[in-house]
Amino acid sequence: MSDSSLRLVWVYPDLLSTYGDQGNALVVERRARQRGLDVTRIDVRSDQQVPTSGDIYLIGGGEDRPQRLAAERLRRDGGINRAVANGAIVFAVCAGYQIIGNEFINDLGRVEPGLGVLDVRSVRNEGARHVGDVLADVDERLGLPPLTGFENHQGNTVIGPSARPFARLRYGGGNGTGDGTEGAWCDTVFGTYMHGPVMARNPQIADMLLKLALDVNALPPVDERWYEALRAERIAAASQPA
Amino acid sequence: MAGNTEPLSTRAKLAVTAGKAAAAVSRAAGRGSGSVIGGRVALKLDPELLARLAHHLDVVLVSATNGKTTTTRLIAEALRAGGEVVSNALGANMPAGITSALAGGSSARYGVIEVDEKYLAGVARDVSPKAIALLNLSRDQLDRASETRMLAEKWREGLSGTDAVVVANADDPLVAWAASSCPTVVWVAAGQEWKDDAWSCPSCGGVLQRPGDDWFCGDCGFRRPVATWALSGDYVVAPDGVAWPIQLQLPGRANKANAATSAAVAAIFGIAPKNALDRMYHVQAVAGRYDVVQYQGRDLRLLLAKNPAGWLETFSLIDGPPAPVILSVNARSADGTDTSWLWDVDYTRLAGHPIFVLGDRKLDLAVRLEVAGLDFHVCTDLAEAARSAPPGRIEAIANYTAFQDLRRLIGN
Ligand SMILES: [Zn+2]
Numbered sequence: 001m002s003d004s005s006l007r008l009v010w011v012y013p014d015l016l017s018t019y020g021d022q023g024n025a026l027v028v029e030r031r032a033r034q035r036g037l038d039v040t041r042i043d044v045r046s047d048q049q050v051p052t053s054g055d056i057y058l059i060g061g062g063e064d065r066p067q068r069l070a071a072e073r074l075r076r077d078g079g080i081n082r083a084v085a086n087g088a089i090v091f092a093v094c095a096g097y098q099i100i101g102n103e104f105i106n107d108l109g110r111v112e113p114g115l116g117v118l119d120v121r122s123v124r125n126e127g128a129r130h131v132g133d134v135l136a137d138v139d140e141r142l143g144l145p146p147l148t149g150f151e152n153h154q155g156n157t158v159i160g161p162s163a164r165p166f167a168r169l170r171y172g173g174g175n176g177t178g179d180g181t182e183g184a185w186c187d188t189v190f191g192t193y194m195h196g197p198v199m200a201r202n203p204q205i206a207d208m209l210l211k212l213a214l215d216v217n218a219l220p221p222v223d224e225r226w227y228e229a230l231r232a233e234r235i236a237a238a239s240q241p242a
Numbered sequence: 243m244a245g246n247t248e249p250l251s252t253r254a255k256l257a258v259t260a261g262k263a264a265a266a267v268s269r270a271a272g273r274g275s276g277s278v279i280g281g282r283v284a285l286k287l288d289p290e291l292l293a294r295l296a297h298h299l300d301v302v303l304v305s306a307t308n309g310k311t312t313t314t315r316l317i318a319e320a321l322r323a324g325g326e327v328v329s330n331a332l333g334a335n336m337p338a339g340i341t342s343a344l345a346g347g348s349s350a351r352y353g354v355i356e357v358d359e360k361y362l363a364g365v366a367r368d369v370s371p372k373a374i375a376l377l378n379l380s381r382d383q384l385d386r387a388s389e390t391r392m393l394a395e396k397w398r399e400g401l402s403g404t405d406a407v408v409v410a411n412a413d414d415p416l417v418a419w420a421a422s423s424c425p426t427v428v429w430v431a432a433g434q435e436w437k438d439d440a441w442s443c444p445s446c447g448g449v450l451q452r453p454g455d456d457w458f459c460g461d462c463g464f465r466r467p468v469a470t471w472a473l474s475g476d477y478v479v480a481p482d483g484v485a486w487p488i489q490l491q492l493p494g495r496a497n498k499a500n501a502a503t504s505a506a507v508a509a510i511f512g513i514a515p516k517n518a519l520d521r522m523y524h525v526q527a528v529a530g531r532y533d534v535v536q537y538q539g540r541d542l543r544l545l546l547a548k549n550p551a552g553w554l555e556t557f558s559l560i561d562g563p564p565a566p567v568i569l570s571v572n573a574r575s576a577d578g579t580d581t582s583w584l585w586d587v588d589y590t591r592l593a594g595h596p597i598f599v600l601g602d603r604k605l606d607l608a609v610r611l612e613v614a615g616l617d618f619h620v621c622t623d624l625a626e627a628a629r630s631a632p633p634g635r636i637e638a639i640a641n642y643t644a645f646q647d648l649r650r651l652i653g654n
Contacts, residue, residue: 014441014449018381018389023585023613030613045441047449047460063389069447132579150580195582200609226612226620230605 005038006213009054011080012046015070016096019152021060023197024091028056028206034222035210046070050079055213056089059096061153061195064107067095071112074099084117089188089212091205093198094153097183097191098122104155118189119160125176129154134172134194135238136182139164144208146170147182148201148234149194157193159184166192171238188212201234203227281334281342292337295344296369299328299353302507303369303406305362305397306377307390308552309500310335312492312528313377314356316504319525320518324511325351333529336361337368352511359393363400371406373510375503377432379416380439380551381586383578390439394420409506411499412469415457419444422467430506431455431469432499435558436551438586473502478515480505486515491526494559530649534635537652538628541635542568544652546645548577550586556639563594566631568624570601570644577642581606589614595637598627601644624651 010025025041032039044050046069050057057080062070074080080100084090090100098104101120106112109124131152138144147167156176159165166183167174174182174193183192192198199206207219288294302321304314311333318329328347330340335356344353357365359379366374376397381390397420401408410421412429416439421427433455440457443450448461458465470481477485478501488501501522508518527533531546545560547553560567573579581603589611597618599607604620611618621627628636640648 013438017438017586019580020582020585023582023610026585026613030615045449063391065391065447066442069442150582152580196580197582197585200585200606200613223612226605226608230609233605 005040006032006056006210007051007054008032008039008041009051009057010041010043011050011057011059011074011096012070013043013060014045015066015073016060016062016099018063018066019061019094019195020197021058021093021096021195024058024060024093024199024206027197027199027203028058028209031203031206031222032210035220037210037214046073050074050077050083052079052082052086052088054083054088056091056209057083059090059092059099061094061096063095067099067104068106068108068112070095071099071104071106071114074115075113080115081117084189087188089209090117090190091209092118092189092191093195094151094155094193097193098155098157100189100191101157101184102160118184118186118191119163120157120184120191121160122155122157125154125156130173130176130193132172133234133238134174134182135170135235136167136172136174137170138167139185142166142185142208144202144204145231146235147192147194147198148196148231148238149192149198150196151193152195153193155193157184157191162186166190200227201231281338281340281345290368292341292344292365292368293370295341295347296353299344299347299350299369300511301353301355301369301371302373302375303355303357303362303366303371304375304377305357305359306375307359307380307382307549308555309377309496310356312497312525312531313375313500313504314354315525315528316500316522317375317507318352318354319521320504320508320513321352321354321511323508323513323517323521327352327354329354330356331529337365340365360396363396366401366404366406371404373507374401374404374406374408375507376408376410376417376421377500377503378411378414378434378436378551379420380436380549381583382549382551383580390416391442391444394444397421398423407510409503409510411503412467413455413457415440415450415464415466416444418467419464422464427467428471428506428510429467429469430503431472432502433473433495434551435495435554438550471502471506473499478502478505478519480509480515484515486519488519489523491523492528492532494555496555496559530645535652538625540628540631542628542638542648542652543635544645544648545637545639546642547639548642550583553587553639554591557588557591560595560637560639561635564596564632565634566596566598566636567592568598568600568627568631568636568638568640569607570599570624570638570640570648571604571607572602572641572644572647573606574602574643577644584610589616592616596632598631600624600627601640601647624648
């Protein structure tokens, strides 16, 4: 960490905040403060420079045109690439997940280069849109409980050799490629199609990012009662799709 | 065209009769008012029925994400100063429901019609409206509805050649974008508290600058149109600069905005603001919304909030702390099955209120409130919430099917 305050950067809320994505920032911020950490939240609009000194960068989902505009501006800005090179943590959802990859198909139907900080490539899924509750087992190296989320996307994402699947699906569409994977990660960069938002249902992801940022193995406990109740309900719901 | 009594064709009459019969069967079978199924049967028999039914009417269409049912009521009330009005007052706002409503108004002069956002362009083509009121556009049911910006684009394309006078909210950039292709626009500065769907220029994708009440795009120059009507506090300011007091039984800033737009629409039909506003005062609860009801010896005010913009407007009209607040959220198909919108609502606005949480998705709400740092009580049902709430009128805010559940429980 750069100083005593945890710097939490929320990237482009004007373009990439469609599906309650602010929730991830709110959960990380809340759980950090509950541990007595000082948090500086930096919301960066797309006409502002992305700071390179952040500890955690959160990127949300968005509609097709805003996604292209965000990719163009983030490529030009270069801040996220520099931050990742310095070891910053990135957690990206849906359209943001596609943007941090190598390329995706934009609203004009053309291949749009991404930021290339995660070795994935996204294409448009020609079949039905993936919408609904998802249940998946997270890569065991990350030591997280099962992932529960809600997905709503038309993209398919192929994971390249230098990234790993974030989770293995029990229910849901995930990366949509038929290989049973959901999301991807490599070192300190994570991408997922789960919104909901994903950290409300999986607060351990927020804790994982905090532990990476603080370089610690454990955090003081917080009241998990309502998170646990919600998780149990949604895991049961995903297991018995309507 | 008003008062024209050109007879319906035999085919259209048959369609109306068949539709009424289907509606009666549906009612008898206990499936609600029957208005939608009646309209569906009638439209199948005569696809041009909507156009034919509207032919003798001066039609006003009303569309928006929020406030369209209330505004339809306000405009209908105002236009009654000029003649009989037929309206889909119960909110059946897709073509079948609209057809059914119009079929009941053969002697009316005006048709005041609420239209679902997705169907606006098509209905506007069919019924040749005299006026179209566009109030606001914001995120709503993202898992099944179109994306907000796409809706604005659809309105823009569909209404670009309309003969109607479009009455549009200059303070909502998406509405301004949609309406700015129309030949005749009356701009109303009606305000819009919710801003999070229009930080990006609808025209070029640039970042919108929003100093004070103004907005403009620094990249392409698209900017807030100059309004001739304005909501100013408790007044509507007419184009001649005269400010008329808005007195409503309906609470909240958003309803004052709806009244301002309604006054602008009424003026198109020659009804003066004072006359229109006087009539609007008589609108009470709209389909149960804003109703204060008795439940287990308590006064409950029923408030419907379906999406983040609606919740924001609702928070601004409730009684201040320590008024108890019940929040109820479902995620059935009519609500949208995704609850992520909860995270777009600033619940910290409820700090200081005792909060009671209900509904199918009360656990989603509980986590949301916990992260907002609020105290709250999760209840099993309305009875427990009403019993636990401290004295005073209870503000009960619910989304669509949760609201219907409350009304059913209360017998309202
Ligand atoms: Zn622009």
